[in-house]
Amino acid sequence: MKAGLERLAEKHAGVSCVTASMDDIQFEEAARIGQIITIKAKVNRAFKTSMEVGIRVTVQDVLTNVEKIVSVAYATYVAKPVGAGKIELEPVKLLSREDHLEHALAIERRRIRLGYEQVFQNLMQESNKEGDYCDSVEEEDAVSTDLTHVQSIELVQPPHANHHGNTFGGQIMAWMETVASISASRLCRSYPILKSVNMFKFWGPSVVGDRLVFNAIVNNTFQNSVEVGVRVEAYNCEEWIKDQARHINSAFLIFNTVNDKGELLPFPRIKPTTKVSPHPQEEA
Numbered sequence: 001m002k003a004g005l006e007r008l009a010e011k012h013a014g015v016s017c018v019t020a021s022m023d024d025i026q027f028e029e030a031a032r033i034g035q036i037i038t039i040k041a042k043v044n045r046a047f048k049t050s051m052e053v054g055i056r057v058t059v060q061d062v063l064t065n066v067e068k069i070v071s072v073a074y075a076t077y078v079a080k081p082v083g084a085g086k087i088e089l090e091p092v093k094l095l096s097r098e099d100h101l102e103h104a105l106a107i108e109r110r111r112i113r114l115g116y117e118q119v120f121q122n123l124m125q126e127s128n129k130e131g132d133y134c135d136s137v138e139e140e141d142a143v144s145t146d147l148t149h150v151q152s153i154e155l156v157q158p159p160h161a162n163h164h165g166n167t168f169g170g171q172i173m174a175w176m177e178t179v180a181s182i183s184a185s186r187l188c189r190s191y192p193i194l195k196s197v198n199m200f201k202f203w204g205p206s207v208v209g210d211r212l213v214f215n216a217i218v219n220n221t222f223q224n225s226v227e228v229g230v231r232v233e234a235y236n237c238e239e240w241i242k243d244q245a246r247h248i249n250s251a252f253l254i255f256n257t258v259n260d261k262g263e264l265l266p267f268p269r270i271k272p273t274t275k276v277s278p279h280p281q282e283e284a
Contacts, residue, residue: 005041005170006162009053009077012043013089016080019169020050022200023074023113029059030193031070036060038067044099045106046089050078052106074109075169117201142271143187148218148228150183156210167206172232172249173197175214180228180253183216187226187267192255195225200251206234213245221267225256 009017031037041055057070079087094100152175154160160171177194184192206212216230229252233245257265 004039005053005055005075006077006168008041008043009051009079012046012051012092013077013079013087015082015087016164017051017077018080018166018202018205020076020078020202021113022076022169022173022197023109024199025071025073025197027071027195029068029070031057031059034062036062037070042102043092044074044102046092047110049081049087049089050076051089051092052076052109054102074106076113080164116199142269145218145270145272148183148186148216148270150179150186150214150216152179152214152216154212154214156206156208156212158208161208165207167208167210167212169202172206172212173200173251175212176216176230176232176249176251177253179214179216180230181255183218183228184226184253184255187218187221187270188255188257188265190257190265192226192257194253195256196254198252198254200249202249204234204246204248206246206248207236210234210236211240212248218270219252219272221270223266224264225254226267228253228255 006017006019036059038058038060039055041053044052044054053075055071055073055075057072058067059070060067079089081087092099092103094103154175156167161167177197181192181194211234213233213235214230215233216228219227219229221227230250231247232249234248235245238244239246257267259265
């Protein structure tokens with residue numbers, strides 16, 4: 001899937017493309033071993049140097065032949081300029097009513113996307129001005145977020161990257177999901193189920209040979225769900241020795257967990273006492 005989406009973007013652009021961001025992803029259905037997954041993607045709209053790719057994922061049970069939607073998502077890809085020249089993307093050819101609809105909605109999604117990012121940055125600035133808020137939860141039964149901090153280190157190898165040596169965005173997301181699920185499991189004491197991925201944005205590239213450091217920590221718990229923040233930093237060999245990190249990605253992942261009857265289970269209250277930033281984009 002990772003390579004297929006990039007090839008789709010590059011086919012339209014005619015040049016190398018990289019993942020810039022993913023809109024918030026909601027998972028409606030779980031895909032299990034033995035089921036058939038179908039992934040359909042198309043370029044909805046091209047802007048000056050970027051494009052929106054719509055992705056629809058369905059799962060089919062081979063025994064019942066029932067097909068269900070797993071997720072509908074939208075990714076933004078950016079065309080990499082060749083030398084000093086600028087890339088002007090060609091408009092998308094609209095062949096159907098659905099194409100026209102998605103083309104019109106794409107500009108609205110882009111407007112919301114940019115506004116969403118600005119609102120979040122403003123909130124982070126206000127949070128930093130207010131100072132330390134880690135002692136706001138005083139319940140005796142609250143669990144310290146120190147217990148939920150998980151760190152993982154991955155070495156980017158050729159299978160993890162495209163033909164230009166840039167790490168697949170989907171690969172980074174998969175690593176983030178793994179470390180975030182471990183963080184969430186330390187509260188629920190069972191395997192958590194990923195329900196959504198929010199604010200998945202690339203702040204910089206990574207390439208083959210980089211060491212990627214993933215830091216995950218629970219930001220907050222709600223009645224039947226938990227939010228885990230993940231921050232990704234990259235180091236090449238020289239940066240690793242000098243401890244000079246490049247912040248390349250952040251995201252918030254929402255999990256819940258169920259019992260044997262499929263009923264949602266509650267999460268305990270948490271107390272953010274850790275020194276590790278609960279906001280992955282802090283100090284970006």
